[in-house]
Amino acid sequence: MTWLGVMYLLTVLALIPLGLVLWFTVSRGLPSVLHPEFFTNSFRPVGIPGGGIAHAIVGTGILVGLASLMSIPVGILGGVYVAEYAVDPWASWVRLASDVLVGTPSIAIGLFAYALVVVPVHHFSGIAGSVALAILMLPIVIRTAEGAVALIPHGLRESGLALGLPRWRVSLQLILPAAAPGVITGALLAVARASGETAPLLFTSLGNTLFKVDPTQAMQALPLTVYQYALLPYKSLQDQAWGAALVLVVMVLGINLLSRWVLRRQIRLAGQL
Amino acid sequence: MPPARRVPDRFRTVSALVAAAAPAILVVIVVILFQQAAPAVRHFGLGFLTGTEWNPVTDMFGALPAIFGTVSTAFLALVLAVPVGVAVAVVLAEQGQTTLRGILGTGIELLAAIPSVVYGIWALYVLAPWSYQHLELPISDRFGSIGWLSQPGARSLFNASLVLAVMILPTLSAISREVIRAVPRGLKENAVALGATWWETTWRVILPSARAGIFGATILALGRALGETIAVTMVIGNRYAIPPSIFSPAYTLASVIANEFNEATGTLYPAALIELGLVLILVTLVVNIVALLLVRSTSREASRAA
Numbered sequence: 001m002t003w004l005g006v007m008y009l010l011t012v013l014a015l016i017p018l019g020l021v022l023w024f025t026v027s028r029g030l031p032s033v034l035h036p037e038f039f040t041n042s043f044r045p046v047g048i049p050g051g052g053i054a055h056a057i058v059g060t061g062i063l064v065g066l067a068s069l070m071s072i073p074v075g076i077l078g079g080v081y082v083a084e085y086a087v088d089p090w091a092s093w094v095r096l097a098s099d100v101l102v103g104t105p106s107i108a109i110g111l112f113a114y115a116l117v118v119v120p121v122h123h124f125s126g127i128a129g130s131v132a133l134a135i136l137m138l139p140i141v142i143r144t145a146e147g148a149v150a151l152i153p154h155g156l157r158e159s160g161l162a163l164g165l166p167r168w169r170v171s172l173q174l175i176l177p178a179a180a181p182g183v184i185t186g187a188l189l190a191v192a193r194a195s196g197e198t199a200p201l202l203f204t205s206l207g208n209t210l211f212k213v214d215p216t217q218a219m220q221a222l223p224l225t226v227y228q229y230a231l232l233p234y235k236s237l238q239d240q241a242w243g244a245a246l247v248l249v250v251m252v253l254g255i256n257l258l259s260r261w262v263l264r265r266q267i268r269l270a271g272q273l
Numbered sequence: 274m275p276p277a278r279r280v281p282d283r284f285r286t287v288s289a290l291v292a293a294a295a296p297a298i299l300v301v302i303v304v305i306l307f308q309q310a311a312p313a314v315r316h317f318g319l320g321f322l323t324g325t326e327w328n329p330v331t332d333m334f335g336a337l338p339a340i341f342g343t344v345s346t347a348f349l350a351l352v353l354a355v356p357v358g359v360a361v362a363v364v365l366a367e368q369g370q371t372t373l374r375g376i377l378g379t380g381i382e383l384l385a386a387i388p389s390v391v392y393g394i395w396a397l398y399v400l401a402p403w404s405y406q407h408l409e410l411p412i413s414d415r416f417g418s419i420g421w422l423s424q425p426g427a428r429s430l431f432n433a434s435l436v437l438a439v440m441i442l443p444t445l446s447a448i449s450r451e452v453i454r455a456v457p458r459g460l461k462e463n464a465v466a467l468g469a470t471w472w473e474t475t476w477r478v479i480l481p482s483a484r485a486g487i488f489g490a491t492i493l494a495l496g497r498a499l500g501e502t503i504a505v506t507m508v509i510g511n512r513y514a515i516p517p518s519i520f521s522p523a524y525t526l527a528s529v530i531a532n533e534f535n536e537a538t539g540t541l542y543p544a545a546l547i548e549l550g551l552v553l554i555l556v557t558l559v560v561n562i563v564a565l566l567l568v569r570s571t572s573r574e575a576s577r578a579a
Contacts, residue, residue, distance in 0.1 A: 006360070010357050011360060011364045014358075017400075018380055077288050078292035078294060079292075081288035088285075088289070090289055090293075097296035100565065104554060104561075106502065111530070114534075115305050116305065138295060166284075167284040196388025197388070197389075198389065198503045199527070202534070227390050230390075230393070252386055253383060
């Protein structure tokens with residue numbers, strides 16, 4: 001057995017958990033997912049059939065949607081700044097801060113959002129959850145947008161400036177559209193990450209058994225459903241947890257694969273230029 | 274012709290201000306957490322870090338068991354993940370793009386995409402029972418005389434480290450792979466020209482050259498492992514004490530906060546929990562900054578040498 005063979009073997013070994021997670025999530029989650037009322041009903045107490053995760057799906061949609069509104073525009077502009085003015089010392093500080101923020105424990109971000117949004121109004125809310133998720137998403141958007149914009153050849157920038165365009169038009173109307181696939185991919189990856197996070201929501205959005213669309217109320221979310229139901233001693237709720245986990249995995253992996261496809265398409269199209 | 278004058282680049286200022294959101298948020302997080310933890314910090318001082326009792330009823334709070342749990346799960350996870358992660362990085366850093374490597378690479382990236390709560394539920398119902406049957410019981414049967422390998426249980430420090438290792442592997446291998454790729458090709462070609470085999474080049478030339486960067490990747494993975502909450506909480510057993518064995522239940526900083534925060538009443542209890550969060554975030558901050566500087570210095574060195 002060659003050393004390279006050993007390395008390949010270890011790599012395959014590393015992928016075994018992936019296969020197992022996907023296998024068990026599908027096999028244990030499918031029974032719940034196959035019932036349509038799983039997606040149209042909300043929480044039903046144990047013993048009453050027909051419980052579902054409608055409130056969690058809508059909750060995740062609203063929480064992540066609000067968080068995206070807060071973080072994506074700011075993140076893209078920040079990423080454009082770091083890429084366009086990379087010589088600025090401030091840009092390196094922003095880059096370092098983003099990388100550090102990415103690695104910050106999400107539960108600490110949840111505590112921060114709790115102190116900032118929940119404490120002053122004495123109320124758990126979807127807005128507090130969105131704030132926490134937005135803080136989580138921001139550095140991802142900044143770094144991916146920076147990466148996408150940095151790849152654009154200088155020629156495009158220079159031609160824009162040579163034609164007399166103001167600096168902001170060059171960056172926002174010339175460079176950004178050219179970098180769009182990479183930027184969109186980054187935003188999608190941030191959305192995928194935020195959809196799967198539980199810890200920041202534990203003391204901000206708190207969770208709810210009721211179907212809520214008002215973000216000033218506590219809201220349920222898919223990862224919260226998985227976390228809460230998995231730890232309960234009732235088989236019916238544990239099954240729902242697996243079902244919610246399956247929905248979550250399909251959503252997150254779907255977004256990831258979609259963004260890879262978008263990137264690959266861009267590379268293919270760029271090759272034709 | 275009139276002398277050229279510099280037009281102020283307003284876009285630069287505006288976008289720099291918007292970009293300031295990232296460092297500003299980081300600073301504000303630490304400040305606010307300090308402020309919220311202040312009652313506990315003032316009350317316990319440094320004794321908080323060495324105290325072992327966690328009693329909300331008598332308002333006695335000490336963080337040591339939680340700190341021990343956090344650090345030991347993270348280190349154990351690294352011990353398990355580093356050999357595999359570096360092997361993966363070496364495999365994926367090889368030149369050329371083959372279908373097999375493409376699939377393996379995509380697989381490793383998908384590992385990173387799976388939400389931690391899905392790892393948690395899988396670890397709780399699949400990994401932990403399996404590990405108890407096939408790892409903990411045999412190991413403790415054979416080596417149980419060594420104290421820290423006895424007392425097997427499904428909810429344990431070991432199982433938490435196991436799931437952590439799976440979760441930090443993608444980060445570790447992705448950064449290690451970039452670091453290995455950044456090693457100047459000339460170095461590898463010199464070794465091959467001198468007649469070195471693939472293993473000799475990898476083990477004696479490439480990896481030593483990438484050593485600092487791989488170390489940085491390890492530290493970065495350590496930072497992730499320290500902060501991971503949900504998957505760990507679901508399998509670690511949530512017992513507030515320094516475990517007698519790695520197969521016993523334990524607790525981590527993040528797990529204590531996740532489990533107890535919503536029920537913490539009074540002033541000292543929530544403040545103590547937030548102080549745990551403060552300890553966690555400060556440790557992670559230091560670890561991350563050290564790691565990032567290490568990884569950056571290796572890639573800068575590599576591009577200078579190339």
